[in-house]
Amino acid sequence: MTxxxxxxxxxxxxxxxxxxxxxxxxxxxxxxxxxGLAGRQDRKVALDGVDLKIEDGELFGLIxxxxxxxxxxxxxxxxxxxxxxxxxxxxxxxxxxxxxxxKASSSVLKGGxxxxxxxxxxxxxxxxxxxxxxxxxxxxxxxxxxEVLELLDLTDKADEVxxxxxxxxxxxxxxxxxxxxxxxxxxxxxxxxxxxxxVAQTVRRFIKETVNTKRGQTVLMSTxxxxxxELMCDxxxxxxxxxxxxxxxxxxxxRSVYDGxxxxxxxDRCTEPGLExxxxxxxxxxxxxxxxxxxxxxxxxxxxxxxxxxxxxxxxEVLGAAGAEVKWAKSAEPSLxxxxxxxxxxxxx
Amino acid sequence: MxxxxxxxxxxxxxxxxxxxxxRRDMKLWTYFKVNLLVDLLGVFSNLVIYAVIAxxxxxxxxxxxxNHDYVAFVVIGLVFNTLLSTALSGPYMGVMDSFWNxxxxxxxxxxxxxxxxxxxxxxxxxxxxxxxxxxYLGGGALLFGLxxxxxxxxxxxxxVLFLAVVACTGLxxxxxxxxxxxxxxxxxxPVRLVVENLAGVAAGVYFPVQVLPVWxxxxxxxxxxxxxxDGIRQALLGGGTPLPTxxxxxxxxxxxxxxxxxxxxxxxxxxxxxxxxxxFKRGLRLAKVDGRLSRWV
Numbered sequence: 001m002t003x004x005x006x007x008x009x010x011x012x013x014x015x016x017x018x019x020x021x022x023x024x025x026x027x028x029x030x031x032x033x034x035x036g037l038a039g040r041q042d043r044k045v046a047l048d049g050v051d052l053k054i055e056d057g058e059l060f061g062l063i064x065x066x067x068x069x070x071x072x073x074x075x076x077x078x079x080x081x082x083x084x085x086x087x088x089x090x091x092x093x094x095x096x097x098x099x100x101x102x103k104a105s106s107s108v109l110k111g112g113x114x115x116x117x118x119x120x121x122x123x124x125x126x127x128x129x130x131x132x133x134x135x136x137x138x139x140x141x142x143x144x145x146x147e148v149l150e151l152l153d154l155t156d157k158a159d160e161v162x163x164x165x166x167x168x169x170x171x172x173x174x175x176x177x178x179x180x181x182x183x184x185x186x187x188x189x190x191x192x193x194x195x196x197x198x199v200a201q202t203v204r205r206f207i208k209e210t211v212n213t214k215r216g217q218t219v220l221m222s223t224x225x226x227x228x229x230e231l232m233c234d235x236x237x238x239x240x241x242x243x244x245x246x247x248x249x250x251x252x253x254x255r256s257v258y259d260g261x262x263x264x265x266x267x268d269r270c271t272e273p274g275l276e277x278x279x280x281x282x283x284x285x286x287x288x289x290x291x292x293x294x295x296x297x298x299x300x301x302x303x304x305x306x307x308x309x310x311x312x313x314x315x316x317e318v319l320g321a322a323g324a325e326v327k328w329a330k331s332a333e334p335s336l337x338x339x340x341x342x343x344x345x346x347x348x349x
Numbered sequence: 350m351x352x353x354x355x356x357x358x359x360x361x362x363x364x365x366x367x368x369x370x371x372r373r374d375m376k377l378w379t380y381f382k383v384n385l386l387v388d389l390l391g392v393f394s395n396l397v398i399y400a401v402i403a404x405x406x407x408x409x410x411x412x413x414x415x416n417h418d419y420v421a422f423v424v425i426g427l428v429f430n431t432l433l434s435t436a437l438s439g440p441y442m443g444v445m446d447s448f449w450n451x452x453x454x455x456x457x458x459x460x461x462x463x464x465x466x467x468x469x470x471x472x473x474x475x476x477x478x479x480x481x482x483x484x485y486l487g488g489g490a491l492l493f494g495l496x497x498x499x500x501x502x503x504x505x506x507x508x509v510l511f512l513a514v515v516a517c518t519g520l521x522x523x524x525x526x527x528x529x530x531x532x533x534x535x536x537x538x539p540v541r542l543v544v545e546n547l548a549g550v551a552a553g554v555y556f557p558v559q560v561l562p563v564w565x566x567x568x569x570x571x572x573x574x575x576x577x578x579d580g581i582r583q584a585l586l587g588g589g590t591p592l593p594t595x596x597x598x599x600x601x602x603x604x605x606x607x608x609x610x611x612x613x614x615x616x617x618x619x620x621x622x623x624x625x626x627x628x629f630k631r632g633l634r635l636a637k638v639d640g641r642l643s644r645w646v
Contacts, residue, residue, distance in 0.1 A: 017639065017640060018639065072640070075640070078454070078458055079457070079458065080454055080457060080458065080637065080642055080643065081637050081638075081640055081642065082634070082637045082638050084638075100460060100462075103457075103458055103459070103460055104460040106458075107458070108454070108458055110451075110454070116451070116452055116454075116455035117450075117451070117452075118373065118376075118377070118450075118452070119450070120376065120377050120380035120381075121373070121376055121377070121380075125376070129369060129373055130455075132365060132366065132369040133366055133369055133455070133456070133459045133461065134459055134460070135362040135365070135366070135460060177455075
């Protein structure tokens with residue numbers, strides 16, 4: 001974060017969609033038509049007064065489940081959709097009154113899709129088209145193409161057409177198209193969705209190290225991978241049903257929802273009575289266990305202590321008495337998943 | 350921030366973007382060589398069909414205004430129907446192609462101005478149309494004796510063609526607006542349905558309008574193709590003495606038929622282009638409001 005001012009601001013941003021359901025037959029379609037004509041269509045609030053300020057050079061994560069409003073917010077900032085209320089600026093340009101400059105100041109990536117790919121042109125021709133449409137000089141297009149191809153390990157695919165590429169390589173191509181142009185603001189809608197772990201890691205590293213840190217571009221990325229947001233982002237906002245529920249750095253968010261002690265234990269031969277006994281330890285407020293290996297009875301256990309009590313010693317004693325074999329135990333921080341659960345009231349996936 | 354590209358949105362950029370559209374479409378068109386060959390052979394076989402019909406001497410009723418030359422009559426009809434169909438279908442097909450191939454958001458997000466975006470969507474189709482036109486004219490001249498008589502009024506023909514393309518572009522923009530105004534994303538729309546059928550049946554592409562019942566002739570007057578085809582044929586084939594062939598010509602006997610055609614097209618253009626442009630912008634705006642602009646959901 002450079003503190004050079006706001007790259008993105010939104011004020012009271014609001015968006016409401018009519019609820020659409022395909023009619024099953026004419027009898028079903030008529031009431032819908034009448035409701036539509038009478039302006040009484042059912043509506044869904046996608047964004048409900050979103051106020052947000054993202055600083056210049058920040059890597060900002062937008063966390064939310066499917067349908068929370070992440071994509072709608074990104075589309076509005078990309079000038080692909082008009083809000084019903086409120087306003088926003090991108091790189092200082094108002095999305096209502098300075099649309100052309102706002103558009104020229106941002107680029108957008110739609111994760112898991114085929115945005116912008118020309119099927120019947122080679123990878124390098126695709127990159128050239130993107131560069132030309134973005135107003136880059138020919139020499140810069142050549143240089144930039146070579147650079148993004150190398151960065152994304154696509155150099156040997158430069159002369160192939162996209163439909164002969166693997167799904168991961170095609171996704172890399174959409175990322176490469178995005179990075180042909182260096183705009184002050186980069187908007188990414190779930191950039192690693194549907195990617196295999198290796199490609200996802202490459203894309204994450206590229207976004208964090210090259211785009212954000214080296215080039216200083218402001219990144220707004222939406223994701224429902226909480227660990228991804230936690231590892232990459234300077235700040236995150238949690239959005240649900242169109243409302244921003246919280247916005248802060250991952251560490252402050254985690255502290256804000258839980259200030260007690262957390263112990264994380266990995267143990268084999270862990271039985272139900274043993275887990276029940278953990279809950280009975282003095283000062284323990286919650287125990288969450290996840291079975292990792294049924295054959296070994298291996299559990300990953302998180303134990304939450306309140307009132308300033310550290311439940312580590314008590315937990316090891318109880319598990320030992322229950323016949324469990326503790327592999328390791330450590331003090332832990334709350335995770336973003338727990339922050340999300342606390343704020344939204346349900347798990348993200 | 351030195352590593353950030355300066356936003357380029359000026360005239361030079363807009364012209365470069367337009368040429369990029371054309372080159373892109375040409376690459377897409379020529380990628381599948383067999384399809385390209387079949388496409389061009391289809392154009393040639395269409396020409397052959399009408400040239401063969403011409404051997405049965407259909408230069409009788411209603412052909413006096415066109416020098417009784419059916420080959421020239423039908424080649425001009427095919428050529429200008431190709432160009433006018435491109436003007437009519439170009440914007441709709443361009444938007445639909447970008448929409449279904451998930452490229453629309455990239456184009457809308459680029460700093461291309463809306464007029465360049467709109468022209469760019471059909472620019473490549475015009476280049477394709479010119480190849481077809483070349484086959485009609487070249488094949489007609491080389492194989493079927495297509496000749497234009499002395500005294501052909503080329504400036505008048507060019508004026509009529511220009512006005513007709515403008516008028517059809519207005520209708521084409523109306524057709525493209527239907528994608529979002531009435532959700533016509535399935536490949537057909539009500540505007541082209543009406544105009545193409547009326548033009549195909551009654552505007553005189555394949556036979557003179559005079560052979561049709563008078564009420565159909567009046568109906569044909571609702572599409573610009575009718576005035577365009579008549580005006581161009583009379584300018585090129587009429588030998589300097591155009592004859593009244595359409596109901597509007599008989600309504601305005603003081604004016605030369607070619608001038609009447611040009612005036613009708615000018616009025617049509619003055620109404621259709623601004624209306625089409627307003628509807629196209631309205632359609633895009635509606636799509637941005639209700640989130641249907643692209644396939645990105």
